[in-house]
Amino acid sequence: xxxxxxxxxxxxxxxxxxxxxxxxxxxxxxxxxxxxxxxxxxxxxxxxxxxxxxxxxxxxxxxxxxxxxxxxxxxxxxxxxxxxxxxxxxxxxxxxxxxxxxxxxxxxxxxxxxxxxxxxxxxxxxxxxxxxxxxxxxxxxxxxxxxxxxxxxxxxxxxxxxxxxxxxxxxxxxxxxxxxxxxxxxxxxxxxxxxxxxxxxxxxxxxxxxxxxxxxxxxxxxxxxxxxxxxxxxxxxxxxxxxxxxxxxxxxxxxxxxxxxxxxxxxxxxxxxxxxxxxxxxxxxxxx
Amino acid sequence: xxxxxxxxxxxxxxxxxxxxxxxxxxxxxxxxxxxxxxxxxxxxxxxxxxxxxxxxxxxxxxxxxxxxxxxxxxxxxxxxxxxxxxxxxxxxxxxxxxxxxxxxxxxxxxxxxxxxxxxxxxxxxxxxxxxxxxxxxxx
Numbered sequence: 001x002x003x004x005x006x007x008x009x010x011x012x013x014x015x016x017x018x019x020x021x022x023x024x025x026x027x028x029x030x031x032x033x034x035x036x037x038x039x040x041x042x043x044x045x046x047x048x049x050x051x052x053x054x055x056x057x058x059x060x061x062x063x064x065x066x067x068x069x070x071x072x073x074x075x076x077x078x079x080x081x082x083x084x085x086x087x088x089x090x091x092x093x094x095x096x097x098x099x100x101x102x103x104x105x106x107x108x109x110x111x112x113x114x115x116x117x118x119x120x121x122x123x124x125x126x127x128x129x130x131x132x133x134x135x136x137x138x139x140x141x142x143x144x145x146x147x148x149x150x151x152x153x154x155x156x157x158x159x160x161x162x163x164x165x166x167x168x169x170x171x172x173x174x175x176x177x178x179x180x181x182x183x184x185x186x187x188x189x190x191x192x193x194x195x196x197x198x199x200x201x202x203x204x205x206x207x208x209x210x211x212x213x214x215x216x217x218x219x220x221x222x223x224x225x226x227x228x229x230x231x232x233x234x235x236x237x238x239x240x241x242x243x244x245x246x247x248x249x250x251x252x253x254x255x256x257x258x259x260x261x262x263x264x265x266x267x268x269x270x271x272x273x274x275x276x277x278x279x280x281x282x283x284x285x286x287x288x
Numbered sequence: 289x290x291x292x293x294x295x296x297x298x299x300x301x302x303x304x305x306x307x308x309x310x311x312x313x314x315x316x317x318x319x320x321x322x323x324x325x326x327x328x329x330x331x332x333x334x335x336x337x338x339x340x341x342x343x344x345x346x347x348x349x350x351x352x353x354x355x356x357x358x359x360x361x362x363x364x365x366x367x368x369x370x371x372x373x374x375x376x377x378x379x380x381x382x383x384x385x386x387x388x389x390x391x392x393x394x395x396x397x398x399x400x401x402x403x404x405x406x407x408x409x410x411x412x413x414x415x416x417x418x419x420x421x422x423x424x425x426x427x
Contacts, residue, residue: 027422037425044426192424193417197374197406203424256373264371 032185034173034274041275045223048210057224058282064211065218072286081158081232081284084239088159091152096141102156105137114164114281118270120173120180127183127266131157131241148260149244154230158239161230161283169227169281171274187271190264191222196253202268205249217288226273228285239284242269310334340408344401353388353396357381360400363407372410372417377403 025031042054049064062069092110095101103109107116117130134156135145146153173184194201202222205214210221229242243260246268250257258265308316310329317327318336325336343359346352361381367373380403387396 026425026427040426188425189421193421195372195413195417197376199413201421201424207424207426251375254375256368256375256378 027185027189029178029181029185032181032188034181034184037188038275038277041223044207045210045221049221054223055279057221057276058227058279060220060224060228060285060287061211061218063224064221068218068288075286079232080234080286081230081239084155084158084232085162085284088155088157088162091156092159096138096143098141100141102134102137105133105140110160111163112167114161114283115167115169118266118273119171120177120183120270122174122177122180125179126263127270129243129261129266129269130160131243132261132266134160148241149247150236150238150240154239154241154244157241158230158284161281164281165283166280169273169277169279171270171277173270173274183267184271184274186264187267187269190268191271196250196255198253200253202249220287222272222275224276224279226269227276227279227281228283228287230283231285231287234286234288338401338405340401340405343404344397346397348393348397350388350391350393353384353393353400356397356400356404357384357388360384360404360407363404363411367407367410367414370411370414372414374406374410377406377410380406 026033026037045052045054045057052063056063059069059072062072092102103111107113114130117133118127120126121128131148131153134153135148139145146156174180191202194204205219206222206225209219211218226242229245230239231245232239233245241260243262243265246265247257247260308329313327313329314334314336317325318338321327321336323337323341326333327336328334343356346356364373364377364381380399384396384399384403387393387399
């Protein structure tokens with residue numbers, strides 16, 4: 001009897017060790033809980049980098065790697081995005097051919113609103129991003145759409161982010177709206193799904209791989225990822241949008257990349273920005 | 289003490305004592321020895337070639353090259369619809385078509401086989417992800 005009891009106890013422990021690796025909720029529409037995800041992510045980073053303040057994650061890798069931060073602080077003395085912000089302001093204030101302008105399309109004349117993006121549009125049944133609405137504004141006023149990744153759209157977006165600095169992200173996933181929750185869940189699933197010839201997920205580099213060398217590069221933590229976009233990336237030598245970076249990352253896993261503003265990328269932005277709720281807008285930023 | 293050790297041993301047993309699956313044996317031998325190696329698993333002998341490499345081992349004719357290319361394109365369409373197409377596959381398919389046009393049928397067969405392999409593994413990746421993506425989420 002004693003042997004049977006011991007065996008039973010042992011088998012229970014054996015079963016438990018196999019199960020503890022598997023998470024148990026938050027992966028379908030019935031159980032997904034954005035706020036629980038956000039708190040779990042913050043806890044992950046608190047455990048992983050105890051010295052880093054959560055509020056400092058808006059600075060990406062510079063929140064957790066002192067040597068990189070030192071270089072970045074020097075770079076920020078003459079921010080490489082400064083001219084783009086000025087150009088963005090000029091573009092923002094230049095009337096369209098019909099006499100209207102960007103200010104006519106946005107709440108508060110487009111000033112200090114970056115923290116409200118992306119948001120769930122119940123009417124359209126989709127996630128709306130700032131860049132998407134910049135181009136919609138142009139089309140509505142008889143102008144041609146801008147290219148999504150760089151150039152003028154990034155400059156206008158940079159100016160709008162600049163006017164929103166220090167405002168706090170508070171992205172909502174409306175309670176009881178299944179479609180909004182599904183969009184959030186799809187973004188979450190995309191982030192954690194391995195894909196491409198290199199079999200990498202976003203999380204492999206930007207969660208588990210945060211501050212772990214990939215050749216000479218240190219991937220940034222996912223917490224705070226979206227707050228500083230658009231960014232002037234030294235590698236690009238110019239300003240680019242968040243979705244340009246998404247396409248680049250997607251390609252880096254040797255996947256056929258999605259186009260900027262694809263619904264899947266907008267859902268990913270929705271998920272990632274929700275994860276950064278409570279952090280401030282600090283775009284545009286400068287990165288390596 | 290003995291009881292504790294027995295419990296610990298049982299706890300570890302599923303991890304260490306699980307029999308090596310065919311897939312694991314295949315992948316290990318493929319990684320160590322490359323194609324055309326023979327290994328034994330569960331008393332039987334197997335080779336380390338991918339199914340697409342075997343498909344490319346036909347007579348190098350235009351018809352065979354076109355046939356394998358068509359299969360590769362269909363498979364790549366399938367993985368594309370799942371959202372798991374790999375980056376290089378489309379260009380490999382183009383190169384395979386160019387090789388057919390140039391009359392280089394063995395080259396075309398090899399390229400088509402490579403593209404079909406990419407697509408098949410992409411599909412496997414999709415099915416794996418559907419079951420396991422959540423394992424990386426912090427709790």
